[in-house]
Amino acid sequence: MKLSRVISVMFILLFWIPIKSFALSCLVDGSSSASFNEALGTDLAVQADAPNGTIIWESQSRSVPVICADNREVGRESIYFYLNPASVSVGQGIRVGIRYKGIAITQSSGKYDTGHHSQEGCNWANCTGWRSAKFTLNFSVFIEKYGTTPTTGQATSLTSYRVFQLDGVGGLNPTPNSNLNYVLTGLNKIRFVPCSPKLTVTPSTIDFGRLSSGGGQSGQQITASRFSLNLKRDCTTPYTVNARFTPKTGSILNGLLVPANNSSVGISLFRAESNEKLAYNSWFKLTDMTGTTPARIDLFAQLLWRAKPVIGPFDAAVVIDLFYK
Known part of the structure; x- marks a missing residue:
C-alpha cells in the first residue's frame, strides 16, 4: 500500500498599517x-x-x-x-x-x-x-x-x-x-439695524496755539481745548453708541498720547460734563440714541508737560471708532 503525505504550508501574512501620529x-x-x-x-x-x-x-x-x-x-x-x-x-x-x-x-x-x-x-x-x-x-x-x-x-x-x-x-x-x-x-x-449715526467732530483739528515753556514741570497742565462729537441718524431703532480713541500717530505712554516729534508733552481726553478721563484703545459708552434727535457729546483735550520742555512744533492724531449695541 502506497502512502502519500500531504504537507500543508500555512502562510502568515503580516500587514503593518501605520497609525496617524499626533505629535x-x-x-x-x-x-x-x-x-x-x-x-x-x-x-x-x-x-x-x-x-x-x-x-x-x-x-x-x-x-x-x-x-x-x-x-x-x-x-x-x-x-x-x-x-x-x-x-x-x-x-x-x-x-x-x-x-x-x-x-x-x-x-x-x-x-x-x-x-x-x-x-x-x-x-x-x-x-x-x-x-x-x-x-x-x-x-x-x-x-x-x-x-x-x-x-x-x-x-x-x-x-x-x-x-x-x-x-x-x-x-x-x-x-x-x-x-x-x-x-x-x-x-x-x-x-x-437699519441705520447708523453719521459722526462729525467739531473742530476736527485742535490747535493748542503758541505755548510758553517757562516753569514747565512734569504732570503740570499747559492748556485744554474743547471739542464735540456730533451724531445724527435717520431711523428710530434704539441702541447704545460706544466709542474708542485709537492713536494714528504718536504713542501711548502712561495713559498719555505722546507726539512722535516732541515727547516733552502728552495729551489726555476727558468728558466735559463729568470730567471723566477716557482711556485710549478702550471702548466706552458714548450715548444712547432712541430717536432721530441729533446727539452732541462735549469733550476736552488736556495738554500736559511730561518732561523738561522741548521747543518746537508737535502733532498727533487719533481715529474714532464706533459700535452700537
Missing part, C-alpha cells in the same frame, strides 16, 4: 487649560448696509505664552492655526478673523502656519531630546461684516465659536484637552 500637545504655559475663552461682553448692533470688511468687534492684542510638548519626538514640526476646527457655520452677514503679524486671516477652514515650531526655545541644556517648545503667540481676533445681511436681523444663533486650535502638521489632535483652542462666546448678541 504635538500645545497649551498655555503654566496652565492646564486647553481653552482660551473670550466674550463679546455686550450686545452689538451693526449697520445693515455696512460695507464688507467693516470691523464689528476686535479683541485686545493678546500675548499668550505657549508650550508645545513633542510627545513622540518626531523632530522639528511646524505649528499651525487650524481655523474653525469644529467646521461649523459662524452665521450670516459676519465672519471671524485672526490678526497675526499684520495679516488678517479670514479663511474659515484649513490651517495657517504660525511660523513657530516644535523645537523653538530649546537647546540641549534645557530640553531633553527636543521634547518641548516655548514661545509667545501674539494675535488678536476680530469679527467683520461680510456677505448678505440676514432678513431676520440676527447674525447667528451660536453662543460659542471655536476660532482656532493650535496644532502640528499631522492634523487635529483628537485627545481631549491637549491643544489650545481660542473660543469666542456671545456671538448670538450680534444683530443688524
Whole structure:
C-alpha cells in the first residue's frame, strides 16, 4: 500500500498599517487649560448696509505664552492655526478673523502656519531630546461684516465659536484637552439695524496755539481745548453708541498720547460734563440714541508737560471708532 503525505504550508501574512501620529500637545504655559475663552461682553448692533470688511468687534492684542510638548519626538514640526476646527457655520452677514503679524486671516477652514515650531526655545541644556517648545503667540481676533445681511436681523444663533486650535502638521489632535483652542462666546448678541449715526467732530483739528515753556514741570497742565462729537441718524431703532480713541500717530505712554516729534508733552481726553478721563484703545459708552434727535457729546483735550520742555512744533492724531449695541 502506497502512502502519500500531504504537507500543508500555512502562510502568515503580516500587514503593518501605520497609525496617524499626533505629535504635538500645545497649551498655555503654566496652565492646564486647553481653552482660551473670550466674550463679546455686550450686545452689538451693526449697520445693515455696512460695507464688507467693516470691523464689528476686535479683541485686545493678546500675548499668550505657549508650550508645545513633542510627545513622540518626531523632530522639528511646524505649528499651525487650524481655523474653525469644529467646521461649523459662524452665521450670516459676519465672519471671524485672526490678526497675526499684520495679516488678517479670514479663511474659515484649513490651517495657517504660525511660523513657530516644535523645537523653538530649546537647546540641549534645557530640553531633553527636543521634547518641548516655548514661545509667545501674539494675535488678536476680530469679527467683520461680510456677505448678505440676514432678513431676520440676527447674525447667528451660536453662543460659542471655536476660532482656532493650535496644532502640528499631522492634523487635529483628537485627545481631549491637549491643544489650545481660542473660543469666542456671545456671538448670538450680534444683530443688524437699519441705520447708523453719521459722526462729525467739531473742530476736527485742535490747535493748542503758541505755548510758553517757562516753569514747565512734569504732570503740570499747559492748556485744554474743547471739542464735540456730533451724531445724527435717520431711523428710530434704539441702541447704545460706544466709542474708542485709537492713536494714528504718536504713542501711548502712561495713559498719555505722546507726539512722535516732541515727547516733552502728552495729551489726555476727558468728558466735559463729568470730567471723566477716557482711556485710549478702550471702548466706552458714548450715548444712547432712541430717536432721530441729533446727539452732541462735549469733550476736552488736556495738554500736559511730561518732561523738561522741548521747543518746537508737535502733532498727533487719533481715529474714532464706533459700535452700537
